[in-house]
Amino acid sequence: MAYPKNYRYTKEHEWINVEGGLATIGITDYAQHELGDVVFVELPKPGAKIELGKSFGTVESVKAVSEIYAPAAGEVIEANGELQNTPEKINTDPHGAAWLIKVRLTNAAELSGLMDASAYEAYIAASGKEASA
């Protein structure tokens, strides 16, 4: 699956996409592939504050429960309610319909510390090699 050029990526495999002052956050295709079949997602309620680098929710697969870390600080405007009933969407459309939360960012400058698509692809290729070494 291609990594959208306009998204930014974290080392913990979250993506963030800013459009018109509102940021959408999700997990990457690499992350969903590593997790396996997703069975449950735990997300913050609208109004909750998220902090850069801190966990704001969990994704539970048949293998493990993983934390989701905030790529930037902000206030949650909306959580993707669809995922409560269809968490498996994370496996099929992680970069699109299976977004997790929409956030009003506190400081958009925080995004400059993140990777762009080509840097992220290089990053996961390198970690893949490390894992198989």
Place this chain on the structure above:
Amino acid sequence: MRYLPKSPAERQEMLAAIGAKSIEELFSSIPDRFRLRATLDIPGPYSEAEVIQYFKDRAAENSKGYTSFLGAGVYNHLRSVVTDAIIQRGEFLTSYTPYQAEITQGTLQAIFEFQTLMCQLTGQEVANASMYDGSTATTEAVLMAERLTGRQRVLVARSVHPEYREVLKTYAKNSGLRVEEIPFTASGTVDANALQAAVKDDVAAVVVQSPNFFGVIESYAPLVDVTHTAGAMFVVAIAEGVSLGLVRPPAEADIVAMEGQSFGLPPSYGGPFAGVIASRDRFVRQMPGRLAGQTTDSEGQRGFVLTLATREQHIRREKATSNICTNQALCALAATVHLALLGKEGLREMAEQNLSKAQFALSELLKIPGVRRTFDAPFFNEFTVELPRSVKIVNGHLLRDKIIGPLALGTPYPQLTKHALVCVTETTTRAEIERFANALKLALERPI
């Protein structure tokens, strides 16, 4: 998996693999003053015959012919030999908690049946694969409520088992949880007015036990609404599971924490017991421990799996829902076999016998001059009476008559000095109750 000691050659091989010349070198980083240089002060080695003789001698030291009126969280109930025959099968007796779920279908099925029975008994939707005991289950229920509500204030009825409250306070001490106690009324029930005044929107959980530590059956239904209005969770603790043969199950509770000892586990030395935690489906992901689930395999056959194990410590480390939620698989199996043998009617009959024998015992004790009933609320198989003399002194006299007397309530509740908590189960005969009443009467008449 077999547990065999290492041979000298294997030790050498392991040392070589990690690059140490000797065991001494391996431990060289430990400062000398912390090293044990003396030989261990243990007897032996013994031959097989000597070991058997040792245990025969110790077993012969067990007392015989005593009648007990002591309960207070541990209850003497009838047990069938069938329970022991089944749990002593090697497949069950020697297996550890099922981390390799697929190859332990029998254990998983037994746990699944246990969960089902616990749901039926408690009126809850989901029960886990067991906890340590009633005290830790109660504490885990509070921690679960803390995670679900994001709040840290907890209201616990003082009529909850004193040791359960101690365990909760131990957990709370360094965790930020604030535990407050709600007093009991002159009837021995939780003070509803005090609870109503205390339950605010910063409360995570309200904990009530029923039958409570005094044996009194709590009418907590109105308190559930108050608790829910404040956005808090209502936790019901149960120390005497047999009561559920008669008492309405705590279906309105958000979480039920129960001691499973009454179901086929002997009251030996205070353990091992089995804790139970049951709750609502929608709270399941904050439940500690694991669940066994029923499913179908690729060939369409019924099979059992571990579900909800992903939040346990071997997977989630420090973020696990609990790090001390060991599954008491063998004890849970004993409870399952015991309850399956009793059946619904059997459990009800057992509970009825407890109730009627306790009622009889109370009426016999009240005939003794100076003995008064402490609380007037309905009770199950335990009740409290006030004696005209120290309970401990009376118990000393009773013990010489081979009667293990009731619990002296003055230790956990200083305001209840001279009050005794009397337990009567289906194992207590009418003759024993009469002998107890007579011995108590004589003990009270003795000059000090």
